[in-house]
Amino acid sequence: MEGKIRVLVAKPGLDGHDRGAKVVAAALRDAGMEVIYTGLHQTPEQIVEAAIQEDVDLIGISILSGAHMTIFPRILKLLQEKGAGHIIVSGGGIIPKEDMEKLERLGVKKLFGPGTPTTEIVEWIKETVKR
Amino acid sequence: MEGKIRVLVAKPGLDGHDRGAKVVAAALRDAGMEVIYTGLHQTPEQIVEAAIQEDVDLIGISILSGAHMTIFPRILKLLQEKGAGHIIVSGGGIIPKEDMEKLERLGVKKLFGPGTPTTEIVEWIKETVKR
């Protein structure tokens, strides 16, 4: 794989708690990745469009509002529809364990719980995108 | 019923935490009862003997050591053997609810948990001894 890993950090839905998204974005940037941060209040459509336009390897979704069971499946479906199923979808936030499992079965590659060190996320992205 | 209610407050076994016993003894005394306090480290035999000698209406056992399932049945048995089954046996301390129920089935009239107001104990004794 050539060049930098490209990541879209996205905040879907109405929740404005962007502390986690920004901290992760900064950490990925400092780890040498190309990071595009969408800003707040993005619809799944906007996120998928930005991901395709920016030709990213991975989308990282930060969500704390509880709407994860609505948002993630939508993004996965849109990516498939637009022929961008190769883009890896991951994310984090306040997501109950059982929902995490459901989403991972649906095709979300990995979800990180609160308190995850950013180094762990960096490691995982490097490993996952490489292969 | 004539005269004052006579109560033996007893501390069986090895546990030396007599705060509760003394507070209850003082409250019963201030409520007009005749209170005999055995002091610490009494065997069931000593308690039953004192109860008969002092001709009490009721024995109140304070126990916090966890030996209640050994001490109470012993006292009940000794009272029966000595023909003093009319003496009411009650008590209090740290006694799990299920043990309380077992002991009450065995013949302990009533057990009080931690935090019981002394007024409640006074009321109960007055009512129980009267009838």
Added chain:
Amino acid sequence: MSEIKKARDDWNREVNNFKERSYRFETVSGEPVDILYTPEEIKHLDYLRDLGFPGKYPFTRGVYVNMYRGKLWTMRQFSGFGTPEDTNRRYKYLLEHGQTGLSVAFDFPTLYGRDSDDPFSAGEVGRCGVAVDTLRDMEIIFDGIPLESISTSMTINPPAAMLLAMYIAVGEKQGVPSERLTGTIQNDMLKEYQAQKTWIYPPEPSMRIITDILSYCSERVPKWNTISISGYHIREAGATAVQELAFTLANGFTYVDYGIKAGIPVDKFAPRLSFFFNSHLDFFEEIAKYRAARRIWAREMRNRYGAKDPRSWLMRFHTQTAGCTLTAQQPENNIVRVAFQALAAVLGGTQSLHTNSMDETYALPTEKAVKIALRTQQLLAHETGVANTIDPLGGSYYVEALTNRLEEQAYKYFERIDSLGGVIPAIETGFFQREIAESAYRYQRDVEKRQKIVVGVNDFIEEEEPKIELLKIRPEVERHQIERLNEVRKERNNQKVKESLRELRRAAHNGANLMPRILDAVRAYATLGEMCGVLKEEFGEYEEPIIF
């Protein structure tokens, strides 16, 4: 005093021979902490000038003369979830268990002024708070709760005018005139742009709505707290204690500037401004923060703004324990964190307090968790004796020195903000957002490097998954809420709604006070989305500078 200095110097030399633990001794915000504080460190403190007496300028020791000896702080748990009926039940539960004030949490669509059937609302209805579309919902929330005798705080910002109008309208139906309503709307848009990020319109029209509310309430709802100037969210977004203190106060001064500019006399609205702070982990830093905040506000209101009414000088504030310090790991540890944070708030002289529940990193709290949080306040109030005397830490060499330091650091920020042209220009160029994001990132790096220990997260870790019961929002909430909204739309007089919205648009356009028009629209059961939609068309939408 020179003897103390000499002795201190001798002791300092000796202490250098002792090895310290390998740890950077500083507050959680990064303020340096000395090994010892003595009279030497506060030798310039002038008791009468800098501390004074409770209820007296500069209010460092408390805003009321007899503080908690007169009345305990208000125990006010922020709550709301699911349907209005769910929320009504929870409020009655809390009032039964000794809570003394209400505090409404709204769901995201409501916070953004959107209806439950807006496509944007999908999946969010009733999730992080209660859904409110029309007056009907507010009637249900407060069913059986007399507005006459309870004070209610509403955490609501862009649509604050609409929710306040709905509350007034519920009061009308209960026969309580608006003059007797007590409570608070958050209505603090500046911190939204800086930190919490719930916005609709750009800053200037937002400020216009706020001054309309100030003006209306100063006449018609005189006991209402019209803005709750909130550091809480600034801190939650990652700010330090100094940033929370400085940005919140700077926002406060900006509201005062705008109020005065709008022609309202300062003593007419300033007494109804209140504040809302975070209570974070660093016990003494938080106490010092509250004390410094009171002293700064009093000084500036009196000297800079020339307020004459002492009630304009005194900073009343609500406190909430820091949600961001709770951990998903070992949730019972959160009970302990909240206990310490609540104690700091009380020792800092808060007027009301929300204690977080142990399970809030996962979900909205269960009844059991919220009860333990409430009991924490009751234990503080009734068992620990800390409410027996006022400002019990007053005079502590450390606390006074830290109070002074936070004050100095805040003034440095005030200068920087002034040099950027004030709060709103600084928002537009992303100054606050950048400062906060940097602090958040610094904190995270400290945690990952274990300079900062978070029990259960980067030390004292356990493998086992915590097993705790969680509150589930029933999935049918969204459908029920939309059904009710449709019913209301069918039953109401749609002609009247249309007219009232037209009047609202006209006022937005011609500068007349918006509040009476909003109140009319509310009474006609206009939806939140309809009202905010009109204003959005008039005022435009805000776009933030993207910074991380």
Added chain:
Amino acid sequence: MSEIKKARDDWNREVNNFKERSYRFETVSGEPVDILYTPEEIKHLDYLRDLGFPGKYPFTRGVYVNMYRGKLWTMRQFSGFGTPEDTNRRYKYLLEHGQTGLSVAFDFPTLYGRDSDDPFSAGEVGRCGVAVDTLRDMEIIFDGIPLESISTSMTINPPAAMLLAMYIAVGEKQGVPSERLTGTIQNDMLKEYQAQKTWIYPPEPSMRIITDILSYCSERVPKWNTISISGYHIREAGATAVQELAFTLANGFTYVDYGIKAGIPVDKFAPRLSFFFNSHLDFFEEIAKYRAARRIWAREMRNRYGAKDPRSWLMRFHTQTAGCTLTAQQPENNIVRVAFQALAAVLGGTQSLHTNSMDETYALPTEKAVKIALRTQQLLAHETGVANTIDPLGGSYYVEALTNRLEEQAYKYFERIDSLGGVIPAIETGFFQREIAESAYRYQRDVEKRQKIVVGVNDFIEEEEPKIELLKIRPEVERHQIERLNEVRKERNNQKVKESLRELRRAAHNGANLMPRILDAVRAYATLGEMCGVLKEEFGEYEEPIIF
């Protein structure tokens, strides 16, 4: 200062116009608390004379120069239950979860020096602590725990000499000479007669055993804390903070008197005396108590007893949160109580701390409950920032005034005790017992009249039964323990046991130091009951005056 007095007088007049809540404002012990403290209330405080510097006379601000910046307090959970095997497992669990010292709880038979098969022991074996009959049990308890690198506290009084001897013998088997063992035996018989009521012999022979231990350890176990002079149990029995402070210090002085009378130079044993206090509900009263205790001890040791070694002046102490304040009702509230009490202990400068578990009103704690209690200490140490600076409350007008007041009240008790002829005569006439019983009864009446609120007990009551998991002591513990005792009796060299007991009797009779004989008997696997039985025959048994 006269300006402050004038301003204070003015403010006092104003505050009289404000109504206070109907509540008697006083500490939980009944000390009056003023509405406000200012420099006026501590105008006679002389910083260098009364507070000074940490690690320096009079040690008011702490006994070590750099206190928690050098080393955090020891987190030491008192525990032990069931068989020695059960206890060994619990210790390993606690050490794994970050505990930094051990503290052994013995069962009642052990505390009274009785064997597990003594008729008096029936039903009590392994119940409130671990059962120890012979050295074999101690070997199991400390199996795999290196005595070289851990300090161990043992709560043991009449048979303290025997348990210390067993610990020394375990050390020998591990290859650790007694000179390197660190830890504490409680060995405080005076408070037993006053409050805790675990005794065997009358006071004078008890004091002789104690001075034998002082003398032996000053030579052979020099790092061991030979007496832990304990206010904890005095407080649990119902004493006030002042009584706890005064009686504990009076007991301390009595041990010093006896040590000196026994011919041991004061600086030879006083540095190994340590203290053990309660941390009760009243947050500031507790902090003031610890500070006053240090100042009084330092002054008396230096001035009255002429100790020259500064280590004889400084009062090191362990703290345990107040078991008597926990409630069976709503057990989670106990997590919060313990958190506040732990904070007070740390702000008071404790050297080690036990935090009670939420379920201790019911039973010995479960693993989960004890872990939350331990986490409370870790949160305090690592998240709250309170260990960043020494004596953070130093200078607080309230805390300093309260420190002074508790000190004055303690001196009043010292005078009364002197006038009764000293501590032992006062015990024999029931003085302490009566004072404590009266305080306990007064407190109970305050609770019943709701002058004192106990959350969940006389206010904020709930109907529902709490559902918490409890630790069960397996009923077969008693049988197993007796089986092992019989095995040991069979396997040991009974001739050697007999001889060693004969030597012990001879020493008891002729006044030779008992410790070497006890150590020999222990090494021969004599049982606790055998050894105490010999001494009981020589010394007689105590009978207390009955008072309520």
